Amino acid sequence: IATSQGVRVGHYRLLTTLTDPSAHPACELIRLYHERWEIETAYAELKSTILGGRVLRARTPAGIEQEVWALLVAYQALRTAMTDATDSIPGTDPDRAGFTVALSAARDQLILAAGIIADTVIDLVGVIGRHVLAQLLPRRRVRTKDRIVKRAISKYNARGPAIDRTTYKATISINMLTTDP
Structure with missing residues (x-):
């Protein structure tokens, strides 16, 4: 992982029950690991x-x-509407769909009682999806730090080393090392 603060190199061993490398490439599994x-x-x-x-x-x-x-x-239902919306634009990451935007659009639809009679045409994007697409979130940052348990909010300073909460843009490069059987 490379950030403006330097490069961190690590070796990972991927253990999985997904044994078909053509159906589940290791690079894809490693990429998905960061969304865990x-x-x-x-x-x-x-x-x-x-x-x-x-x-x-x-x-x-x-x-x-x-x-x-x-x-x-x-x-x-909201997640389905969000995914249908992002799927309507090829290459759009579903993580960019804002949940609060979708929820607000759905609440507005209920309050207005709009679109309660279904037409014969199925619109997979719909009103909620159009709101989501109009307010896409920025691309997600790659996580570069280990997950930690947050301390309870306190008016007193915590003892011990200060926690660095700065975020850095990061790029991940993956080198696959394989051995021939």
């Missing part, structure tokens, strides 16, 4: 964005289960 923390974004979108920090309202286990399933269905 995306699930944290999904949790934040469910907890903070959709729920807005509120707690579930149901008071029974069955009600909570129903509410969780409803949240997951809404989340999946």
Whole structure:
């Protein structure tokens, strides 16, 4: 990994159950490895964005289960709309679709009760997708640092070495070293 602060070289051993190199090239698996923390974004979108920090309202286990399933269905519908939108422009990374943009567009559609009668023509991009495409996020930075657990917010300075929170643009170069059997 190369940044303005220098170059970090590391050796990685890729262990996987995906054994067909033509279907799952090692370079692609290594590239995808850097996106492994995306699930944290999904949790934040469910907890903070959709729920807005509120707690579930149901008071029974069955009600909570129903509410969780409803949240997951809404989340999946929004993610599907976002993916359909980015897929409509070849080469657009789905990570550039803004979840809050899609959620706001969906809420506006519900409030306006617009588009509730389906036409015979299926528009995969739709209103939500057009909002997403109009406000694409910048390309994601490559993660160059190990994941760490954040300290709880405190009004007192933490003891120990200061945490460098500076971000640097990085490029990753991958050299595949293979041995002949």
